Amino acid sequence: xxxxxxxxxxxxxxxxxxxxxxxxxxxxxxxxxxxxxxxxxxxxxxxxxxxxxxxxxxxxxxxxxxxxxxxxxxxxxxxxxxxxxxxxxxxxxxxxxxxxxxxxxxxxxxxxxxxxxxxxxxxxxxxxxxxxxxxxxxxxxxxxxxxxxxxxxxxxxxxxxxxxxxxxxxxxxxxxxxxxxxxxxxxxxxxxxxxxxxxxxxxxxxxxxxxxxxxxxxxxxxxxxxxxxxxxxxxxxxxxxxxxxxxxxxxxxxxxxxxxxxxxxxxxxxxxxxxxxxxxxxxxxxxxxxxxxxxxxxxxxxxxxxxxxxxxxxxxxxxxxxxxxxxxxxxxxxxxxxxxxxxxxxxxxxxxxxxxxxxxxxxxxxxxxxxxxxxxxxxxxxxxxxxxxxxxxxxxxxxxxxxxxxxxxxxxxxxxxxxxxxxxxxxxxxxxxxxxxxxxxxxxxxxxxxxxxxxxxxxxxxxxxxxxxxxxxxxxxxxxxxxxxxxxxxxxxxxxxxxxxxxxxxxxxxxxxx
Numbered sequence: 001x002x003x004x005x006x007x008x009x010x011x012x013x014x015x016x017x018x019x020x021x022x023x024x025x026x027x028x029x030x031x032x033x034x035x036x037x038x039x040x041x042x043x044x045x046x047x048x049x050x051x052x053x054x055x056x057x058x059x060x061x062x063x064x065x066x067x068x069x070x071x072x073x074x075x076x077x078x079x080x081x082x083x084x085x086x087x088x089x090x091x092x093x094x095x096x097x098x099x100x101x102x103x104x105x106x107x108x109x110x111x112x113x114x115x116x117x118x119x120x121x122x123x124x125x126x127x128x129x130x131x132x133x134x135x136x137x138x139x140x141x142x143x144x145x146x147x148x149x150x151x152x153x154x155x156x157x158x159x160x161x162x163x164x165x166x167x168x169x170x171x172x173x174x175x176x177x178x179x180x181x182x183x184x185x186x187x188x189x190x191x192x193x194x195x196x197x198x199x200x201x202x203x204x205x206x207x208x209x210x211x212x213x214x215x216x217x218x219x220x221x222x223x224x225x226x227x228x229x230x231x232x233x234x235x236x237x238x239x240x241x242x243x244x245x246x247x248x249x250x251x252x253x254x255x256x257x258x259x260x261x262x263x264x265x266x267x268x269x270x271x272x273x274x275x276x277x278x279x280x281x282x283x284x285x286x287x288x289x290x291x292x293x294x295x296x297x298x299x300x301x302x303x304x305x306x307x308x309x310x311x312x313x314x315x316x317x318x319x320x321x322x323x324x325x326x327x328x329x330x331x332x333x334x335x336x337x338x339x340x341x342x343x344x345x346x347x348x349x350x351x352x353x354x355x356x357x358x359x360x361x362x363x364x365x366x367x368x369x370x371x372x373x374x375x376x377x378x379x380x381x382x383x384x385x386x387x388x389x390x391x392x393x394x395x396x397x398x399x400x401x402x403x404x405x406x407x408x409x410x411x412x413x414x415x416x417x418x419x420x421x422x423x424x425x426x427x428x429x430x431x432x433x434x435x436x437x438x439x440x441x442x443x444x445x446x447x448x449x450x451x452x453x454x455x456x457x458x459x460x461x462x463x464x465x466x467x468x469x470x471x472x473x474x475x476x477x478x479x480x481x482x483x484x485x486x487x488x489x490x491x492x493x494x495x496x497x498x499x500x501x502x503x504x505x506x507x508x509x510x511x512x513x514x
Contacts, residue, residue, distance in 0.1 A: 025128045026110040033106030037099045043378035046386045048145020049420035052094045058085035066423050066434040073224040074433045076231045077147035079179035105149050112156045119163045121291040126338035133330040136367045139264035139319055142381035148323035151180045163295040165197030171205035175212025186309045187302040194298035225465035230439045233446055239314050246310045249317020260382040263367045271329020274336030275300035281339050296335040303328025319383050387418055388495035396493045397425030416478040416506050430472050437471040476508045
């Protein structure tokens with residue numbers, strides 16, 4: 001008996017040890033994600049509230065729209081809205097649902113990256129460091145509420161499927177990527193072309209992707225009036241912000257936000273250097289047995305290809321457009337440090353690896369410190385492009401809702417240029433994101449200036465759209481003026497933000513006065 005018990009105890013220890021080692025790092029990153037959400041929950045950017053409004057309206061009213069009683073098709077990320085609305089339906093609070101998903105995504109991202117690291121011969125801590133690098137980046141934290149974090153997780157799953165040579169699973173995840181952000185199809189294409197196991201059985205991957213994508217496109221085509229969301233038209237006409245577009249947008253943020261922007265975009269530089277290191281290891285793969293860096297090399301190419309595609313389109317430099325570039329380069333940089341440190345089979349503190357690890361720790365510590373210096377908790381995101389703080393938008397929405405209720409008549413007003421937080425808080429603000437009738441002139445503008453092929457594609461996309469629908473009745477129009485320049489108004493609200501120099505005023509004007 002005495003001989004058996006120690007052996008049994010040893011067996012139990014051996015069974016529990018690996019399981020504990022597997023789940024402790026993801027749970028630790030999950031705790032960090034929970035803390036970061038408590039830090040930022042009151043500082044979500046305005047566009048995050050567009051997603052929250054959609055999720056709330058789907059969960060509570062069964063309406064796919066920015067307003068609770070008007071169907072619209074301007075959700076850029078259908079899959080993210082569906083996921084967020086499903087959790088909202090259960091917990092009944094959209095911001096709480098977002099927080100739960102934020103933590104779950106961090107846990108899943110850590111587990112996914114650890115698995116990929118093991119499959120490619122890198123130390124398991126690469127997965128943890130990569131998830132932390134993504135989780136503390138100020139630009140990515142400033143994008144919470146949008147689909148950016150979920151998209152990063154899906155890209156990581158794509159990388160895992162590529163490393164595991166599983167084309168069918170790759171296809172299913174690829175379909176989810178496209179339904180999360182259609183421009184991220186560039187990432188799917190690049191990873192497909194650079195992954196021999198997927199390329200050899202591309203028909204299986206494409207078939208699996210279509211199984212995911214086609215049902216939504218068909219449903220959207222018939223029931224929402226277009227297969228592709230109306231944001232495709234909106235972004236087509238929004239080519240730039242003056243001299244800035246997505247190509248030189250980082251310079252705009254560097255000028256506006258200095259240190260935060262440096263830490264936000266630094267991974268792109270470090271990732272480029274890391275990519276060169278990984279490419280060197282791949283070229284010398286015969287001297288590094290057990291190390292398979294090619295999936296990480298392909299990930300770096302995919303991230304820069306996504307940035308290149310957006311640059312060709314010349315879209316405005318919304319900060320979340322850089323999420324894929326920053327996340328992929330962060331992961332590539334961490335993978336390069338891991339490769340320098342040593343393979344799983346031959347771990348060792350090589351000088352280059354030790355130096356890289358110290359440098360990575362310094363960057364992460366500096367980034368975390370900058371996040372904390374923004375405020376405890378944040379009152380405004382460190383990188384944003386909004387006209388007012390979230391607290392100011394909330395106050396404006398509550399006052400506006402009370403004013404409209406007291407006046408009677410139409411209960412909606414035209415937005416002052418930003419609609420997310422106002423629509424979420426009062427369900428009473430309208431623009432072309434909320435009212436399909438207002439997008440019709442833009443559809444006609446794009447159609448009139450397009451080629452015959454584009455015209456036919458637009459006609460097909462909008463075949464089931466009711467173009468004769470009347471606009472939502474309005475009680476007035478909100479506009480933004482510099483403080484001191486505003487005209488006499490029905491209502492006015494002073495606002496300020498770190499994005500706009502000086503103070504501004506939102507005013508509510510009657511329709512006949514605009």
